[in-house]
Amino acid sequence: MNDSTSEATPFLATRVLGAKPSATKEMTHLANQLRLAGRDIITLSQGEPDFPTPLHVREAAKAAIDRNESRYTEVPGTLALREAVCRKFERDNALRFTPEQVQVGCGAKQLLYNALQATINDGDEVVIPTPAWVSYPEMVLLAGGTPVIVRCNAASGFKITPGQLEEAITPRTKWIMLNSPSNPSGAIYSAAELAALTAVLLRHPQVWIMADDIYEKIRYDAAPFATPAAVTPELAARTLTINGVSKAYAMTGWRVGFGAGPKELIKAMNLVQSQSTSHTSSISQAAAIAALDGPMDFLPGFVDAFRQRRDQVVGDLRQIDGISCDLPPGAFYAFPGCMGLLGRRDPSGNLISTDTELALYLLRESGVAVVPGTAFELPGHFRVSYAAADDELKAATARIAAACARLQ
Numbered sequence: 380m381n382d383s384t385s386e387a388t389p390f391l392a393t394r395v396l397g398a399k400p401s402a403t404k405e406m407t408h409l410a411n412q413l414r415l416a417g418r419d420i421i422t423l424s425q426g427e428p429d430f431p432t433p434l435h436v437r438e439a440a441k442a443a444i445d446r447n448e449s450r451y452t453e454v455p456g457t458l459a460l461r462e463a464v465c466r467k468f469e470r471d472n473a474l475r476f477t478p479e480q481v482q483v484g485c486g487a488k489q490l491l492y493n494a495l496q497a498t499i500n501d502g503d504e505v506v507i508p509t510p511a512w513v514s515y516p517e518m519v520l521l522a523g524g525t526p527v528i529v530r531c532n533a534a535s536g537f538k539i540t541p542g543q544l545e546e547a548i549t550p551r552t553k554w555i556m557l558n559s560p561s562n563p564s565g566a567i568y569s570a571a572e573l574a575a576l577t578a579v580l581l582r583h584p585q586v587w588i589m590a591d592d593i594y595e596k597i598r599y600d601a602a603p604f605a606t607p608a609a610v611t612p613e614l615a616a617r618t619l620t621i622n623g624v625s626k627a628y629a630m631t632g633w634r635v636g637f638g639a640g641p642k643e644l645i646k647a648m649n650l651v652q653s654q655s656t657s658h659t660s661s662i663s664q665a666a667a668i669a670a671l672d673g674p675m676d677f678l679p680g681f682v683d684a685f686r687q688r689r690d691q692v693v694g695d696l697r698q699i700d701g702i703s704c705d706l707p708p709g710a711f712y713a714f715p716g717c718m719g720l721l722g723r724r725d726p727s728g729n730l731i732s733t734d735t736e737l738a739l740y741l742l743r744e745s746g747v748a749v750v751p752g753t754a755f756e757l758p759g760h761f762r763v764s765y766a767a768a769d770d771e772l773k774a775a776t777a778r779i780a781a782a783c784a785r786l787q
Contacts, residue, residue: 398517403750406738410748421775423764424748426562426712428629430684432666433677436628439669443662452661454653455645456483456637460664463671464637467622471595473609474620476639482648483667485659487593487623487636489652491556492518494589494619494638497647498553499524506547506555508539510714510755512562512591527552528756533705533716537564537757541575548579552586557607560594563755563762564714565707567598570605577611587617593636594710596627596678599686616641626711627678628670633663685711688765688772695776696763699783711766714752718759723786731786734758744785745778 389396406424414420431437455461461478468474484490491514499505499522506527507515516526529547531539544555557576559568568576580586588607595604608618623636638648652658689706692713696704701719717737724730725744731737734751738761741747752760765772 394521394523398520401513401517403513403754406742406748406750409742413742413746418746420742420746420748421767421771421778422748423767423772423775424750424762426626426710426764426766427631428626428681428711428766429768430629430681432629432633433670433673435673436630436666436670439673440662440666443665448661448665450661452658452664454658455481455649456658457661457664457668460668460671461637463668464639467671468620468639472604472606472620474606474615474639480642480645481637481639482645482652483635483637483659483664484652485634485636485656486625487591487621487638488514489656489659490619490621490623490636490638490648491515491589491591492521493648493651494644495519495522495524495554496651497644498587502551503553504549504551506539506544506552506586507756508543508555508557510537510561510563510752510757510760511556512558513750513754515556515558516756524553525551530757532757533703536705537561537566537714538568538572539576541579544576544579548583548586550585552583554587554589555580556589556591558591558593559605560598560707560709562594562710563712563750563752563760564705565710565712567602567709568605569602570610573605573607573610577607577614580614581611584617587619588614590618590620592620592622594626595622597682597685597711598709599682599689600708619644624667624670627681629681630663630666630670633666634659635663635667685765688767688769689713691769692763692765692772692776695773695780699780701783701786711764713763713765714755714760715763716760717752720783720786721759726785726787734761737761740786741779741782745782747775747778747782749779 410420410422461481464481501523503524505519508529519526608615619640621638624630704715738751750762
């Protein structure tokens with residue numbers, strides 16, 4: 380192939396050229412580079428509990444290794460794990476599935492990706508309320524779809540309203556992606572709020588619901604958790620409910636997520652997965668059974684620690700001139716507004732005009748890695764993960780405050 384042909388026909392696919400890498404991973408990568416260069420860096424850009432995986436889960440994995448459970452499993456996951464997933468959904472969410480309606484993947488992220496790859500045709504639209512996890516729009520684009528971004532600000536609790544949803548739906552709409560509790564805002568949809576949204580969806584039979592419930596267990600009030608298929612059973616036939624063990628069980632590296640929905644959808648998702656990863660680790664699957672079926676007595680301690688960290692971080696951020704910050708009801712992120720800081724200049728005279736420039740300034744000036752709100756499709760904010768040690772969080776907010784005070 381000569382150079383002219385190469386220039387006329389790019390080797391890389393346009394869907395890849397148009398996609399962006401994960402901003403959370405990019406900021407963490409930049410932080411790691413600075414750390415390797417000798418800088419003292421506090422990384423608050425990664426959504427990962429700092430607690431150890433519960434002992435009974437680790438012991439189950441060791442026992443599976445000793446039993447030599449190190450062979451291929453079925454593509455959708457072992458029958459034992461899918462049965463455990465069914466028990467979890469019935470116990471926690473009053474949702475009844477059979478193992479044939481369950482797919483296990485390499486984290487909840489793969490379930491989202493599989494579903495979009497299995498269902499999206501070129502030009503199909505997916506409604507994404509923002510702020511939204513950074514991967515949602517990019518996964519839609521990689522599937523050939525069109526993300527329809529609906530901006531939801533602090534005034535609405537960072538949640539889409541029925542009116543906004545109605546306005547966003549067109550004949551090409553195929554999915555709405557709902558994440559509750561939300562990454563990055565921590566917002567939680569109540570049963571009443573979900574019922575108002577599903578009332579809209581009942582009028583649009585072409586629209587399916589992708590319910591990403593991965594932060595289900597990380598909530599700070601006594602209100603019961605609500606998920607769309609349970610709130611409006613009439614929509615269960617077009618709802619994919621996704622969850623996993625990463626967050627509640629401190630098992631991010633084990634890479635086990637699961638989703639449940641109509642058989643025809645799960646069958647198509649299995650086809651996609653069979654031609655990509657096949658299945659997640661057999662040992663991780665054994666550990667996930669222990670997680671789902673085992674004791675949850677560790678969870679209140681996890682949540683109490685996150686609550687204390689949340690209160691500390693939000694309280695500290697609220698003391699900084701130019702920053703506003705709501706108290707998130709779930710997940711382990713704060714999503715402060717920073718519009719009051721934009722338009723100021725750093726000590727070198729450089730203008731800070733965007734949240735991305737502010738995040739890079741905080742990394743460079745204070746050694747704290749955060750993620751700009753633009754990455755979550757809601758500019759004027761940044762995300763702080765408080766899934767870190769208390770002393771790190773206290774040092775980080777003090778550094779942020781000092782760096783912000785130097786802006787003129």
